[in-house]
Amino acid sequence: MKPVVDAAYRWSVVSRIVAAALGGYLIVSLLHMAFIVVLPAELHQSLLFASQTGYLYWTGLIIWCFATRSATRAWVGLAVLAVPLIAIDAWYLLQRSVA
């Protein structure tokens, strides 16, 4: 029943914790900005909506990081989310600086 608690297991736990905490923070911050682009509402409303719901997504990400089979998969999942978000945010910031 009891899983083998060796060094590899401990490092996998550490890796998941970092993914859930730092990765989660980063993804939710990226989402904040992406919401401004995607939502058909005025800037403040979109921002407020993003901040109000942000911790739901974060909780989902935490669960993902610990539910998935390996720490690597946790990180890959976060990266898959981060790429389009970074693209949207970068596009928005570029547009803003041009305008």
Added chain:
Amino acid sequence: MKQGIRQSMSWLHIWLGLIIGWILYFVYLTGTLGYLDKEIDYWMAPDRPYFADAGTPQHQAELAQRYLQQNAPEASRWNIQLIGGREAPSLNVSWTDAARAGGGPPVQHSQTLDPATGAPVDYSARASGGGQVLYKMHYQLAYIPYDQAILIIMVCTLVMFAAMVTGIIVHKNIFKDFFTFRPGKGQRSWLDGHNFLSVTALPFHLVITYSGFLFFTYQFMPSVPHLLYGEGRQAGLEFYQGTYGYPTPELPRAAGTAAPLGSLAAMLDIADATWGRGVLSSIEVRSPGDANARVVVSPQETVSIDFPENKLVFDGGSGKLLEDFRPVHHVPGTTDHVMKGLHKGLFANWFLRVLFIFMGVGGTAMIGTGLLLWANGRRTRLEAAGQPVHFGIWLVDRLNVGAIIGMPVAIAAYFWANRLLPVEMAARASWEVHAMYLTMAAMFAWPMVRPVGQVRVQMLWLCAAAYALLPVVNMFTTARGLNHSLPQGDWLMAGFDLAALGCGGVAAICAIKVSRSMAHATTRRRPKAAALAEPAAT
């Protein structure tokens, strides 16, 4: 992580709960006391006389107006706080002097009036943090800079929320748990209790935790506002005003021509007709005695679930209702106000308030039982396998006693300090807080140096005494003890004392139960130990 989703979520639930359990217990405990912040304020300010007959708001307003007209006719602003609802136990007036040519900040004055006669009532109030300082600890903590405390609390809130969601995933029988309690079965009973407390008030726990985020969401994740608005005070103000916007009615500047102020009582009649009786709470008069005088009437906090921003604006001279101010927010703004309103519970009438307190205490107990489960389960498993109890469990056992029993004792010390510290003492309010944390430190140290089982019972008895004796201390140190408050009908003062007696009673029952179960456990363990020893001897 581990075998299946439920196992890995159970692992996550247990560890998330353990790392923040003690601080969360403190947050839930002091936060629950926040539902009684004004009642605690009242008990901790025993120097303020009790006014038995408050009279109608109209009568109070009349007396306040007369006093202010005589004593502060030149002021730029009057504020009148009427007795009524939870807001204020006394009729208070305050006024701001008109700005002087020499510059400098405008001087503020305040005065308590007798609601029956309008005569000024002077009393020297002891310096005290009251219920405000106590409940603010549930997000400011203590002895830590504000910004850092907020960050700690936000991390804990996130962990709490994740622990709740994983806890829900782990549970197969959310509905069945409502009706499941198997007492007297050790670990099984504690788990049933933990589930029962969590499940019955689940919406409360989820909303309280989630709405907790919304108070400090941008302190925690400031990057996007910083990118869009820039940093600095001005940018911050612009951002907050645009996002949250706490609108107030527009009021004109003073005209500079004198005009007599109309009857405030008559304006309150109109307010009663507009809002219904028993709603209004305070009056602000801008530029009294000026042709542009405006009277702004505010409702009590109980009037609505979101911020009670509704105001009635009257023309000071004619007493005519100029504006029924009801700000409308955009949808996320309203969501924000309602969520924060639910968290603060200011809207709650006494019945709902009692319910809130029960759920808050239930949540505190949910965390406490969770912490006990962690240590008990591990100890039982190790003992069954014949392995020694390792340091982690040793420590958690002791921290549990220090937190679960010791923190309530420390809060009692805060109340004791309010009564026992010399009234004229320097930094008195800070010493109330020091008394609380010195006691807490002692409660954490005690089980470290003495046998934990004994300490558990002794500390419960100490807790019982600390609360049960509070009414006695009150009786001997003030003229507001139960012998006075009950005949006077001062139910706020008496209510606190009686509640303290009740808390003492609960702690005493716990002490008796724990010492009995310990005696039971030792008599039960002996024959087993003997049976185990026998084969080894042969």
